[in-house]
Amino acid sequence: MRYDILINKLEFFGFHGVLEEEKRLGQKFIISGKLTVNSPDALKEDNCEKTVNYSEVCHLIGEIVEKERFNLIESLGDEIARRILLEFPLVDSVTIQVDKPWAPIRLNVENVAVVITRSWHNAYIGVGSNMGDCRSNIETAVKYINDSIFNKNVNVSTLIKTKPYGYVDQNDFLNGAIAIKTMLSPEELLHFLQKIELDLHRTREIHWGPRTIDLDIELYDNLVINEPDLKIPHHEMHKRDFVLQPLCELNPYLVHPVYGKYLVDLYDEIKK
Numbered sequence: 001m002r003y004d005i006l007i008n009k010l011e012f013f014g015f016h017g018v019l020e021e022e023k024r025l026g027q028k029f030i031i032s033g034k035l036t037v038n039s040p041d042a043l044k045e046d047n048c049e050k051t052v053n054y055s056e057v058c059h060l061i062g063e064i065v066e067k068e069r070f071n072l073i074e075s076l077g078d079e080i081a082r083r084i085l086l087e088f089p090l091v092d093s094v095t096i097q098v099d100k101p102w103a104p105i106r107l108n109v110e111n112v113a114v115v116i117t118r119s120w121h122n123a124y125i126g127v128g129s130n131m132g133d134c135r136s137n138i139e140t141a142v143k144y145i146n147d148s149i150f151n152k153n154v155n156v157s158t159l160i161k162t163k164p165y166g167y168v169d170q171n172d173f174l175n176g177a178i179a180i181k182t183m184l185s186p187e188e189l190l191h192f193l194q195k196i197e198l199d200l201h202r203t204r205e206i207h208w209g210p211r212t213i214d215l216d217i218e219l220y221d222n223l224v225i226n227e228p229d230l231k232i233p234h235h236e237m238h239k240r241d242f243v244l245q246p247l248c249e250l251n252p253y254l255v256h257p258v259y260g261k262y263l264v265d266l267y268d269e270i271k272k
Helices: 020-025 040-045 054-067 073-087 134-147 186-199 241-250 263-271
Strands: 002-014 027-038 091-099 113-119 121-129 151-156 160-162 173-182 214-220 225-227 230-232
Touching: 002 054, 027 054, 027 073, 054 073, 073 091, 073 113, 121 134, 121 241, 134 151, 134 173, 134 186, 160 241, 173 241, 186 214, 186 230, 214 230, 214 241, 241 263
Parallel strands: none
Antiparallel strands: 002 027, 027 091, 091 113, 121 173, 121 214, 151 173, 160 173, 225 230
């Protein structure tokens, strides 16, 4: 069972802003938050040790507001949300509102505020390699993913050897899938994975051509995104046994958000 903890209008004095006067003199900031907690045992057992200590959350917020400095209150709110997710594992989602009542805009205004939400999301990443030491390439990519503070619960499928898809005049691939929980947005996750590919010397000279590493976001929660540089679910995953087989090993009853079918059923269809 999930429940929300609300924190309303914590007041702190901090030095956040773009203007030199704000950095030097400081001003009041008011922080509110909603934490969605996943801990049914806390309710069943009436056990304070199995929930989130909101006093500790409040002191963490104060430490960030009073000791760190940001130009943007957007950045301040995002840092608070991120740190809460990292330091309190029972929190699934957090929304932070940062109010800046003394904002220097030279107009009669009661308040200026931003609202930032960060959550843990379920993502599934397809991974493949057919250049160099393929297993080492994949293991290095997994280490990058696992070492990031923005990810947790990293689980890797069995790696399978498969024939190339599309452009066939190349070596066989080693393919697999990676399940993660991430606080990165789909766009942030894409950029993060592209940075790993770049670090591992991925080039894009031939469409579907050889590569040291290939990292594709196959699924992200149940989102459907169709942008020029980002398509989720991956647009051809339902046709590819080398994608579906590892995903089914991790979670066969994931539902494809476009076709509304279990992945295991999609896999059975292409194997017939």
